[in-house]
Every structure is written in C-alpha cells, then in structure tokens.
Amino acid sequence: MSLDELNPPPPGHEQDGSDAGPPETSLDADDRLKPEFVSAVLERVEEGDSEGARALVEPLHPADIADLFELTPAEERRALAAAISDLLDADVFAEMNDWVREDLIDALDPHEVAEIAGELDTDDAVAIIEDMEEDDQRAVLRALAPDDRAAIEEALSYGEETAGRLMQRELIAVPEHWTVGDVLDYLRRNEDLTTDFWEIFVVDTGHKPIGACALSWILRTPRSIAISDVMKREQTLIPVDMDQEEVALRFQKYALISAAVVDGAGRLVGMITVDDVVHIIQEEAGEDILKLSGAGEGDINEPVLDSYKSRVRWLIANLGTALVAATIISLFEGTISKMVTLAALMPIVAGVGGNAGTQTMAVTVRALATNQLTQSNTWRTIRREIRVAMLNGVTVAAVIGVGVALVFSNHQLGAVIAAAMLANILIAGLAGVLIPLTLEKLDADPAVASSVFVTMMTDSMGFLVFLGLASASGLVR
CATH class of the missing domain: 3.10.580.10 (CBS-domain)
Structure with missing residues (x-):
C-alpha cells in the first residue's frame, strides 16, 4: 500500500491539479512571496487583466494572499482588491496586517464588512470592527445577523487587550x-x-x-x-x-x-x-522592544504621520535629557579649556555607561514582563545586577585606564578615567534595574519611559563623575 493510499487528500483537496498549493515560482526558500511574482500580479491588475491576476493568486494560501497585499504599495491595494475580490474572504482578512486591513476595510461598504465579519470567529471579527469610526462601526453592527451582533457588541464592551476582547464565544x-x-x-x-x-x-x-x-x-x-x-x-x-x-x-x-x-x-x-496566544506573545514581545526605543508601534505599514507623532515626542524627551548633560558639562568649562583631552574622552565614559544601563534595563523589563521578577526575588535581582556591574566595571575600567595612560603618556589621566568608568557602570547597573522597578511600582509601563531616565542618568553622571574627578584629583592645574 502506498503512502498516498494511507494518507488520502482531505475533501476539497483532491490531487487533480485544481488545489495543488501555490505555484513553485511564487514562494522563495523561506516561504516568502518572490518580488517577481508580486510584480507579475500587479502588472496584470494595471493592465486590467483581472482573470490573469486571479489565476496567479488563486492557488495561494490565505496567509500568502494577506502577504501579497502587505507587499503591494498602498495606492495599488484597492485596485488589487477589486481584481481578486472573490478571493478576498474572511480567512485572508484574519491573516492581514492591522494597518493594511484597516485601509481595505475603509474601501468596503458596511454590508460587505458585515458579511466578512459574520464568517469569522468572534475574536477575529472584533479585531476588524474595533478600530473603525464610530458611525461605520454602528452601520456594520446593524448589518450583522442578530446573534453575531450581540456577540460582537458584548466583546466590544470589554477593555482593549483583555481576555474578553481576545476570547471566542464559539465553544462546546x-x-x-x-x-x-x-x-x-x-x-x-x-x-x-x-x-x-x-x-x-x-x-x-x-x-x-x-x-x-x-x-x-x-x-x-x-x-x-x-x-x-x-x-x-x-x-x-x-x-x-x-x-x-x-x-x-x-x-x-x-x-x-x-x-x-x-x-x-x-x-x-x-x-x-x-x-x-501565539499572536499575543509575538505582539507583546515586539511592543516592549519598540517601546524601549521610543519607536511607537514600529509597523512599516503604519501611516507616516502616525509614526512621526509616536517617535518625535521621545526625541524631544531625549533632547531634554541631553540638555541636562550639557548643563553639567558647562559647569566644568574651565577644566575642559585647560585640558582639551577631557572633551575627547568624556563621551566614552557616558557612552559605555549608557550601553551598560541599556543591557540591565532590557533584562529587567523582560523579567517584569514575563513575571520572572517579583517581590520575592527583587532584592536578590538587584544584588545580582550590582555584582554583574562591578565585574563589567572593573574589566572595562582596567582596559580604558591602561589604554589612556599609554596613548596620552599620562598615568594620572588613565587612573581618573578608569575610576570614572567603574563608577558610571555601577550607576548604570543600579539605574537599569531600579528605574523599571520604580515605574512598575507606580503602575507605569517600564518599557515606555525607562530608556529616557536611564539615558539621562548615565550621561549626566558619566560627565559629572569624570570631570569632577579630573578637577578634584589635581589633574588639571
């Protein structure tokens, strides 16, 4: 008996060539749509050859059709949707990027959206409807069957990103x-x-x-x-x-x-x-990383103005922290003018301290997000990070101290920068763990604001410690 006889194709997938999966030329080795395939589909759409476009797209899995829309320039998506409208079903919308889906939904009338939502599980239908304008949302809900409308309205009554929004009501x-x-x-x-x-x-x-x-x-x-x-x-x-x-x-x-x-x-x-849950894990993990960098949602399909608004406020906040560091530098203007070498070296102290703080902050934020860091092990974690910072500080301080002493033929300058580097890495380690913990205690999202405060701490303290030690040690006369 052959393997084909042991494993006959499921109903609707008989091996007659009508549903044999995507053509070999459409996907690359990583199961991504090839650029030439996307171009071929769009060329047919532009030429008005809807049948030709549909023939290319029809064998694709719904997830691949969703990818096709994401790879299509925004101004051409509606023409593509019109050309392959009969393939644009609920399964495709369920797999689609949120921004791309929202753009296409805006082009449909409420009855078409209601027809799509009615074919989806409640959680997927809610994902389509929840971001619509209030008037459009009401129009879609009115067009739904009573049972579907009641289920979706109930889901919308729960808070965003809660189990009530996520759950599906279809169960046994x-x-x-x-x-x-x-x-x-x-x-x-x-x-x-x-x-x-x-x-x-x-x-x-x-x-x-x-x-x-x-x-x-x-x-x-x-x-x-x-x-x-x-x-x-x-x-x-x-x-x-x-x-x-x-x-x-x-x-x-x-x-x-x-x-x-x-x-x-x-x-x-x-x-x-x-x-x-798999989608949530991916979404939450990416969200925390993007929040740490102040990049907003970080989706390449997000409108330019939305990306601008989410990013510029953090750049302005960073500008404020930079002004704090600049103020500290100005306090030592006389010291720097007497020994210009300090101006060349002080960014090293601040930069390495900032990297050390970012490392600790990333570990802490992740531990808080995954419930690894709780009240029962907070102090143990703080002590651990101090020990790590101490080891890192001693190692980096020795390297920079010896290097500066040899390059500038000034052992006292090497000792000063080594001491400043050790102190700033210790400060960075403490800031990297204490700032997220403090924000968590205050019911603020540590992934959002931690980076601003940690950067301010490592930059300002790095400059203060280095220039302060240089002045107090008698290095500059």
Missing part, C-alpha cells in the same frame, strides 16, 4: 450528567456547532465550568461512561478582564492548548486558544 459545553455517548450524539447531530475545538467544557447547572475533556479521551472512552468520570477537574480559568499579556503567560506556564474564560460570577462565557 455540555452538562455534567451526560454520558460520553450523549456528547458524541450531540456533536454529530448539531451542524451549527463550531468546527475548531480541542476540548469540551463540562458545566454545572449554573453554567460554571467544573472540568474539561480532551477530544482524544472522548473518542477512546465507551459510550456508557459519564463525562464527569472522564473529564479533568483541574483547569486554568481565565477571568474575562485579565490582561492579554497575563493570559499569554498562563498559556506558556501551564502549556495550555485552550482555556475557559469566565465572567465575574464564574460562568463560562468563552474560550481562548493557543493560536490566538
């Missing part, structure tokens, strides 16, 4: 008194049930989850056995108002595939699946 829940046979019959007889699920939730008379049962257990259990005897009673329940970042951490910690979401009364209102 059965009463605890049913047998395995009852569950199987229920699944087979109801065509309106969701088709994508891995667990069945067992609820009591108050619709509160009391356990969960994997599909594999049900399939391998005799029909006469009570579902309550098969289910797993220990389960991780997600409060509906939990932040999505905390949801992702729970999935990671407990290796979850899906989890029940409960309201304030403990009733089952939805579920979250691991595919949604």
Whole structure:
C-alpha cells in the first residue's frame, strides 16, 4: 500500500491539479512571496487583466494572499482588491496586517464588512470592527445577523487587550450528567456547532465550568461512561478582564492548548486558544522592544504621520535629557579649556555607561514582563545586577585606564578615567534595574519611559563623575 493510499487528500483537496498549493515560482526558500511574482500580479491588475491576476493568486494560501497585499504599495491595494475580490474572504482578512486591513476595510461598504465579519470567529471579527469610526462601526453592527451582533457588541464592551476582547464565544459545553455517548450524539447531530475545538467544557447547572475533556479521551472512552468520570477537574480559568499579556503567560506556564474564560460570577462565557496566544506573545514581545526605543508601534505599514507623532515626542524627551548633560558639562568649562583631552574622552565614559544601563534595563523589563521578577526575588535581582556591574566595571575600567595612560603618556589621566568608568557602570547597573522597578511600582509601563531616565542618568553622571574627578584629583592645574 502506498503512502498516498494511507494518507488520502482531505475533501476539497483532491490531487487533480485544481488545489495543488501555490505555484513553485511564487514562494522563495523561506516561504516568502518572490518580488517577481508580486510584480507579475500587479502588472496584470494595471493592465486590467483581472482573470490573469486571479489565476496567479488563486492557488495561494490565505496567509500568502494577506502577504501579497502587505507587499503591494498602498495606492495599488484597492485596485488589487477589486481584481481578486472573490478571493478576498474572511480567512485572508484574519491573516492581514492591522494597518493594511484597516485601509481595505475603509474601501468596503458596511454590508460587505458585515458579511466578512459574520464568517469569522468572534475574536477575529472584533479585531476588524474595533478600530473603525464610530458611525461605520454602528452601520456594520446593524448589518450583522442578530446573534453575531450581540456577540460582537458584548466583546466590544470589554477593555482593549483583555481576555474578553481576545476570547471566542464559539465553544462546546455540555452538562455534567451526560454520558460520553450523549456528547458524541450531540456533536454529530448539531451542524451549527463550531468546527475548531480541542476540548469540551463540562458545566454545572449554573453554567460554571467544573472540568474539561480532551477530544482524544472522548473518542477512546465507551459510550456508557459519564463525562464527569472522564473529564479533568483541574483547569486554568481565565477571568474575562485579565490582561492579554497575563493570559499569554498562563498559556506558556501551564502549556495550555485552550482555556475557559469566565465572567465575574464564574460562568463560562468563552474560550481562548493557543493560536490566538501565539499572536499575543509575538505582539507583546515586539511592543516592549519598540517601546524601549521610543519607536511607537514600529509597523512599516503604519501611516507616516502616525509614526512621526509616536517617535518625535521621545526625541524631544531625549533632547531634554541631553540638555541636562550639557548643563553639567558647562559647569566644568574651565577644566575642559585647560585640558582639551577631557572633551575627547568624556563621551566614552557616558557612552559605555549608557550601553551598560541599556543591557540591565532590557533584562529587567523582560523579567517584569514575563513575571520572572517579583517581590520575592527583587532584592536578590538587584544584588545580582550590582555584582554583574562591578565585574563589567572593573574589566572595562582596567582596559580604558591602561589604554589612556599609554596613548596620552599620562598615568594620572588613565587612573581618573578608569575610576570614572567603574563608577558610571555601577550607576548604570543600579539605574537599569531600579528605574523599571520604580515605574512598575507606580503602575507605569517600564518599557515606555525607562530608556529616557536611564539615558539621562548615565550621561549626566558619566560627565559629572569624570570631570569632577579630573578637577578634584589635581589633574588639571
């Protein structure tokens, strides 16, 4: 027996050439659309050859079609959408970049948006509707079927980036008194049930989850056995108002595939699946990195003005910190004028200190984001970072001290810059851990403002310590 006979293609994917996947010429070795393929599609659209464009795009996976729109210049996306409109289904919108999707949604009328949203899971439909203008949002909701409208309105009532926005309401829940046979019959007889699920939730008379049962257990259990005897009673329940970042951490910690979401009364209102969490983990990780750099959302599809607004305020804040450092330098103007070499060396002290502070800050922010750093290990972490800073400081100070002493034939100058370097790296280590912790205590996002304060601390203290030591040591007369 051949492998093809052991593994026949699923329905709708018969090997007749009609759905054999994307053509070999469309994707490169990293499964990315080739530039020449994108150009070929856009050329056909420009020539008005919609059939030719559609023939090229049709074999692509929905995720690849979404990529095609992201790779298409903004001014050409609507023409592409018009040419392959019948391929632009809910699955494609679900995979699409937020900015690109918003641009295309703006070109559709409310009934078309409602038709797309009605085909999606609730969480994906909410992602499309939540960023629309209020008037457009109401128009789309009015065009939806009553059940879909009620589910989406309920989701929109929860705060952004909470489990309530993230969860999907399409799930399977059965009463605890049913047998395995009852569950199987229920699944087979109801065509309106969701088709994508891995667990069945067992609820009591108050619709509160009391356990969960994997599909594999049900399939391998005799029909006469009570579902309550098969289910797993220990389960991780997600409060509906939990932040999505905390949801992702729970999935990671407990290796979850899906989890029940409960309201304030403990009733089952939805579920979250691991595919949604993967997006959150990627989104939150990238978000923290971009916040540390002050780059806003950092999406290459973000409008230029939005990128400008998110970045310029942090550049102005950095300008303020630079003025603090410049003020400190001005206090030692006389010292620098007597020994110009100090002006050449002092950026080294500030720069290396800034890098050391950034290292510690990045480690601390990540530890806070992943719940590795808590009240129980705060002081141990601070002591650890001080020891790391001390080792780094001694090493770098020895290198810079010896180097300066040899290059400038001035052992006293080498000693001064070595002492300043050691002191500034220690200060940077403390700032890198204490500033994020302080912001966390004040309920501020440490990823947003930490870099500004750490930069100000390392620059200003680097200049102050170096120039102060140079003056106090009698190096400059």
